[in-house]
Amino acid sequence: MGVPLSILLVDDNPEDRFLIARELRKEFSEVVFTEVFDPDGFYRALEKGDFDLVITDYKLYWTDGLEVLQAIKQRWPYRPVIMFTGTGNEEVAVEAMKAGLDDYIIKSPKHFVRLSMAVRSTLDRARERQALRNLETRYQDLFNGIPVGLFRVDSDGRIIEANAALAEMLGYEGPSSLFSVNMAGFFADEGDYHRWLSCLRKEEVVRNYEARWRRRDGEVIWVKGNARLQPRGEGFLIEGYFNDISALKQAEEERERIRHQLFQAHKMEVLGRMVGGIAHDFNNLLTIIRGFSELLLHRLGESSPLWRAACQIKEAADRGANLTRQLLAFGRKQVLRLMPVNVNRLISEMEELLRRLLGEDVELVTELAEGIEPVKADPVQIEQVIMNLAVNARDAMPEGGKLTIRTEVVTLREEGPLEDTEARPGRFVCIVVSDTGVGMEQELLGQIFDPFFTTKEEGTGLGLSVAYGIVKQHGGWISVESRPGRGTTFKLYLPVYGREREA
Ligand SMILES: Nc1ncnc2c1ncn2[C@@H]1O[C@H](COP(=O)(O)OP(=O)(O)O)[C@@H](O)[C@H]1O
Ligand SMILES: [Mg+2]
Numbered sequence: 001m002g003v004p005l006s007i008l009l010v011d012d013n014p015e016d017r018f019l020i021a022r023e024l025r026k027e028f029s030e031v032v033f034t035e036v037f038d039p040d041g042f043y044r045a046l047e048k049g050d051f052d053l054v055i056t057d058y059k060l061y062w063t064d065g066l067e068v069l070q071a072i073k074q075r076w077p078y079r080p081v082i083m084f085t086g087t088g089n090e091e092v093a094v095e096a097m098k099a100g101l102d103d104y105i106i107k108s109p110k111h112f113v114r115l116s117m118a119v120r121s122t123l124d125r126a127r128e129r130q131a132l133r134n135l136e137t138r139y140q141d142l143f144n145g146i147p148v149g150l151f152r153v154d155s156d157g158r159i160i161e162a163n164a165a166l167a168e169m170l171g172y173e174g175p176s177s178l179f180s181v182n183m184a185g186f187f188a189d190e191g192d193y194h195r196w197l198s199c200l201r202k203e204e205v206v207r208n209y210e211a212r213w214r215r216r217d218g219e220v221i222w223v224k225g226n227a228r229l230q231p232r233g234e235g236f237l238i239e240g241y242f243n244d245i246s247a248l249k250q251a252e253e254e255r256e257r258i259r260h261q262l263f264q265a266h267k268m269e270v271l272g273r274m275v276g277g278i279a280h281d282f283n284n285l286l287t288i289i290r291g292f293s294e295l296l297l298h299r300l301g302e303s304s305p306l307w308r309a310a311c312q313i314k315e316a317a318d319r320g321a322n323l324t325r326q327l328l329a330f331g332r333k334q335v336l337r338l339m340p341v342n343v344n345r346l347i348s349e350m351e352e353l354l355r356r357l358l359g360e361d362v363e364l365v366t367e368l369a370e371g372i373e374p375v376k377a378d379p380v381q382i383e384q385v386i387m388n389l390a391v392n393a394r395d396a397m398p399e400g401g402k403l404t405i406r407t408e409v410v411t412l413r414e415e416g417p418l419e420d421t422e423a424r425p426g427r428f429v430c431i432v433v434s435d436t437g438v439g440m441e442q443e444l445l446g447q448i449f450d451p452f453f454t455t456k457e458e459g460t461g462l463g464l465s466v467a468y469g470i471v472k473q474h475g476g477w478i479s480v481e482s483r484p485g486r487g488t489t490f491k492l493y494l495p496v497y498g499r500e501r502e503a
Contacts, residue, residue: 004030007119008051010068011084012037012061019112020055020084027116038062046075053123055115057107058085058092066096073100078133080126082118102126144175149225149242155235157183157197169223169244171216188212188220200229200238210245222249264446265422272469275451276331283324289317326462329381330451330469336381340374340497343382343407343429350383354390354403361400362393369408375429375494381470382494388463389433389490395456396437396488406432409496422477427496434489440482448480467492 005028011017017035024031034051036042039062045051054072058065065083072081083096086107093104102122105111143150149166153159162178170186172178187193192211199206205228213223227240293314300307328334347366355364386405393403412425440448447453449468454461467490471478475495482488 004032005053005123006032006034006051008034008036008045008054010036010042010054010056010060010065012057016057016107020115023112023115024119027120042068042071046071049076049079051079053119053126054079054081055084055119056081057087058083059087066092066099069096069099069101078126078130080122082115082122084115149223149244150239151178151183151241152237152239153183154237155232157193159183160237161239166242169215169221169242170213171219186213188214196227197238200227204229206240213242221246260446268449268468271450272331272472274331275327276333279324279327279331280333283321283328286317286321286324290314290321293317323462326466327451329384329473330462330465332469332473334381334470334473336378336473338376338378341377341379341382342372342374343431343494344368344372346379346382347386347405347407347431350386354386357387357390358394358403362397363400363402365402365404367404367406369406372407372409372429373427374497375474376497377474377494381474385467385470385492386431386433388467392463393433393435393437393488396435396439401436401487403436404432404434406434408432410493423479423493428476428493429496431492431494432489433492434487436487439484439486439488441484445480445482449478 007024009017009020011020014037017033017037021033021035034045036045054068056065056068060068065085065088069081069083072079077100080102081100082103082105083093083101084105084107085092088096088104088106093101096104102125103118105114105118144164146163147165149169150161150163151159151166152161158180159178159182160180162175164175167173167175167178170178184190184193187196189212196206196209196211199209205226207226208224209227210222210224212220214220222245223242224245225240225242227238230237230239293310296310297307297314300310325334347368351364351366358364390403397403408430409427410430411427412423444455449464450461451465452461453465468478471492471494476493478493479491480488481491
């Protein structure tokens with residue numbers, strides 16, 4: 001049954017070889033022998049290596065058992081070797097055991113009986129060792145091959161074990177180049193390392209710890225992992241894993257950005273409808289109040305003691321009408337008088353007015369693109385938008401500065417990579433209004449178009465909401481970029497005349 005046991009017998013005495021073989025055949029039903037009695041035969045057998053175990057004499061005519069042992073162990077380190085000799089001595093035995101000999105038996109009639117037992121137990125031990133080695137290799141393969149950065153560090157934070165994935169994550173040559181590197185150095189923010197460490201000290205196991213690591217080439221990556229701390233003597237060991245989750249983080253941020261933009265667009269939509277609806281009803285009421293207050297004024301005449309009171313009613317109603325007009329603009333409920341408008345000409349004609357508005361300390365620069373196409377617009381409304389932006393720019397530059405108004409024609413293609421959710425493909429005239437003023441925090445940008453949102457003591461919070469509504473009603477949109485201390489840029493996109501259907 002099975003593969004027969006194959007034994008290499010190195011002995012130059014034919015009688016001994018015969019006796020050994022006979023003895024072992026008694027014990028092992030299936031056994032084959034390769035008998036070696038000269039150097040040629042030995043080297044051939046060594047090269048071939050088709051044996052499970054070696055039994056060698058000590059004294060051989062061309063060499064000794066120690067050299068046979070060394071030759072075998074060098075070529076086949078895990079093959080067991082038994083020395084069976086009548087000519088050796090204790091010193092030889094000790095030296096041979098040091099060199100990896102598995103058993104040493106004195107060649108005498110009574111010891112022949114022991115030979116089979118020795119072979120059996122040597123083979124058993126060899127098999128156990130092999131099984132351990134297999135296990136070790138399996139775990140080594142797993143440890144090194146698993147696509148997750150595994151590590152073990154000592155109490156000083158020094159890496160004592162690491163796998164290939166960790167090295168790769170950090171941009172190191174291989175795991176060995178990580179040894180005794182301090183783990184603290186991986187963390188882009190060393191505070192994260194110390195927080196992690198103190199969590200481990202308290203909880204012993206820390207799960208899903210997220211941090212930013214700095215690779216050897218300087219690139220920063222996001223990692224996430226579990227670890228546990230184990231006491232070891234005076235100190236401790238930490239072992240665990242970290243995974244590169246940079247791609248995941250990026251996708252998450254992108255989703256968050258889109259979610260925010262959608263929320264923003266939705267908010268403006270709802271606000272616009274609500275404010276527009278209220279303003280519309282309110283405007284009707286104001287029309288009645290204004291009509292009757294005019295009638296009153298007419299009937300009373302200036303000499304009447306009630307003339308002043310009626311005047312005040314009319315003035316308040318006028319102010320209210322002005323307010324609702326702006327709210328209607330935001331709610332996109334205005335009646336537009338659309339016509340082809342050359343934006344460059346419109347801006348040029350406004351320059352005088354804008355200069356007066358901005359005052360001496362603010363420089364006005366216009367950069368108008370040549371041969372710009374007309375847009376379909378209500379020029380009065382577009383003027384209003386530019387005025388509102390200019391007023392805000394002036395407020396943002398109390399110490400003076402520069403206001404630039406630039407025009408260009410842009411063609412937007414894909415739906416996907418567009419910066420704004422409100423953007424859409426098509427051909428647009430873009431009016432870029434940028435100032436060198438105080439700028440805004442990012443958090444603020446989500447609110448500035450809301451009606452009545454203002455950061456100014458005297459502000460109405462209507463300028464931008466009106467601008468927003470007007471541009472929307474023209475089938476365009478506004479985008480804004482700003483940073484504190486770095487000024488602000490508004491971009492108005494208006495569809496090119498006659499191209500709306502193509503867009
Ligand atoms: N060019 C700008 N630079 C800095 N902040 C601005 C600018 N334009 C608008 N803002 C901010 O947006 C808010 C809303 O503007 P707006 O709707 O015109 O209302 P108001 O000007 O009455 O405050 C302002 O209070 C200000 O905080
Ligand atoms: Mg304003």
